[in-house]
Amino acid sequence: MTGGNPAALTISGVTAGYGATPVLRGVDLTVPGGVTSILGSSGCGKTTLLRAVAGFVEPTGGSIVVNGETVVAPGRRSVPARRRGVGYVPQEGALFPHLTVARNVAFGLSRAERRDSASRVAEALELVEISPDLARRLPHELSGGQQQRVALARALAPRPGLVLLDEPFSSLDASLREETGRAVVRALRAAEAAAVLVTHDQGEALSLADQVAVMAGGEFLQVAPPAAVYLTPADPRVAAFIGHASLMPGEATGDGRARCALGEVAVRSATPATGPVQLAVRSEQVQVAREADDGVLGTVLDASFYGHDATVRIRLDAGPTVTARTPADTVPAAGDRVGVRVLGDVIAFVG
Numbered sequence: 001m002t003g004g005n006p007a008a009l010t011i012s013g014v015t016a017g018y019g020a021t022p023v024l025r026g027v028d029l030t031v032p033g034g035v036t037s038i039l040g041s042s043g044c045g046k047t048t049l050l051r052a053v054a055g056f057v058e059p060t061g062g063s064i065v066v067n068g069e070t071v072v073a074p075g076r077r078s079v080p081a082r083r084r085g086v087g088y089v090p091q092e093g094a095l096f097p098h099l100t101v102a103r104n105v106a107f108g109l110s111r112a113e114r115r116d117s118a119s120r121v122a123e124a125l126e127l128v129e130i131s132p133d134l135a136r137r138l139p140h141e142l143s144g145g146q147q148q149r150v151a152l153a154r155a156l157a158p159r160p161g162l163v164l165l166d167e168p169f170s171s172l173d174a175s176l177r178e179e180t181g182r183a184v185v186r187a188l189r190a191a192e193a194a195a196v197l198v199t200h201d202q203g204e205a206l207s208l209a210d211q212v213a214v215m216a217g218g219e220f221l222q223v224a225p226p227a228a229v230y231l232t233p234a235d236p237r238v239a240a241f242i243g244h245a246s247l248m249p250g251e252a253t254g255d256g257r258a259r260c261a262l263g264e265v266a267v268r269s270a271t272p273a274t275g276p277v278q279l280a281v282r283s284e285q286v287q288v289a290r291e292a293d294d295g296v297l298g299t300v301l302d303a304s305f306y307g308h309d310a311t312v313r314i315r316l317d318a319g320p321t322v323t324a325r326t327p328a329d330t331v332p333a334a335g336d337r338v339g340v341r342v343l344g345d346v347i348a349f350v351g
């Protein structure tokens with residue numbers, strides 16, 4: 001955002017629920033522009049928040065401002081969904097199966113905008129890199145990735161300032177997912193639309209977004225650029241959720257070090273000089289060697305092979321379990337005795 005433009009979206013103290021069950025518990029979020037991804041476990045309230053911004057769920061409290069216009073505020077009638085200037089791409093795209101690509105894209109246009117429907121449709125399809133040759137096809141004649149891009153074109157056709165995407169890539173396989181994700185972000189940037197992207201997938205959240213908002217239990221734990229969320233998580237839950245850190249108690253001993261079940265480790269971040277701390281050890285920091293080599297001893301519980309590498313869970317003799325990431329050609333087997341060492345600084349939180 002530059003030159004004093006309003007933020008694309010400001011959510012302040014929003015509460016919402018279904019019947020007597022609260023789901024959002026006073027949510028605050030500012031989307032200055034660009035792409036913000038919302039990451040959180042299933043059922044934490046991500047879709048409910050998007051639906052509240054889009055105008056499909058009425059909040060019970062708080063306010064929502066879209067591109068400078070207040071659309072929800074206490075004591076005021078909320079602006080209806082169709083007048084919020086917000087595009088919405090639901091899960092699975094939800095194209096109308098009996099309408100061609102062009103008519104699906106034109107569907108979101110207002111009566112006035114339909115006067116130049118052909119050029120609006122062409123513009124939107126170009127933004128999402130869909131060839132005009134596909135405009136007359138029906139959705140089932142497209143690939144999954146193309147269908148998702150058409151769903152985005154439909155949301156972009158009215159030129160909204162803000163687009164909400166609810167797990168738009170969840171039905172795509174891994175490689176198509178990455179490629180479609182990048183194409184969607186290119187289209188959003190070309191359209192100069194800000195976006196909120198809900199996802200379960202931390203790789204997607206970190207790689208596609210300018211800002212990552214980590215949600216748990218109906219509120220945000222941290223909202224920050226991807227590298228900050230990964231390298232300086234605000235809270236142990238963020239560390240555990242993003243990048244699979246192993247959490248364990250420790251005792252800070254001064255000089256930026258702490259003692260824990262992994263021995264003496266170097267710690268990063270603002271920890272007290274001495275006293276109890278909670279440590280978060282990233283799996284890529286944990287090095288596994290044969291038992292004869294040095295390190296803290298433990299027993300392999302299980303290993304998951306991913307091709308490019310593997311993750312190995314180890315129960316340390318001292319009690320806690322840690323997860324290590326090992327090269328694909330040196331994966332120990334369940335039951336193996338191993339030595340474990342920690343590389344670099346571990347994240348520490350005040351215990």
Ligand SMILES: Nc1ncnc2c1ncn2[C@@H]1O[C@H](COP(=O)(O)OP(=O)(O)OP(=O)(O)O)[C@@H](O)[C@H]1O
Pocket residue numbers: 018023040041042043044045046047048049200
């Ligand atoms: N229409 C509804 N009526 C009653 N409860 C609902 C309704 N929709 C959602 N919920 C409940 O509200 C909570 C939050 O749901 P929501 O769909 O916002 O979560 P989410 O974070 O998007 O989950 P997921 O990642 O699984 O899509 C859940 O406990 C869910 O069961």
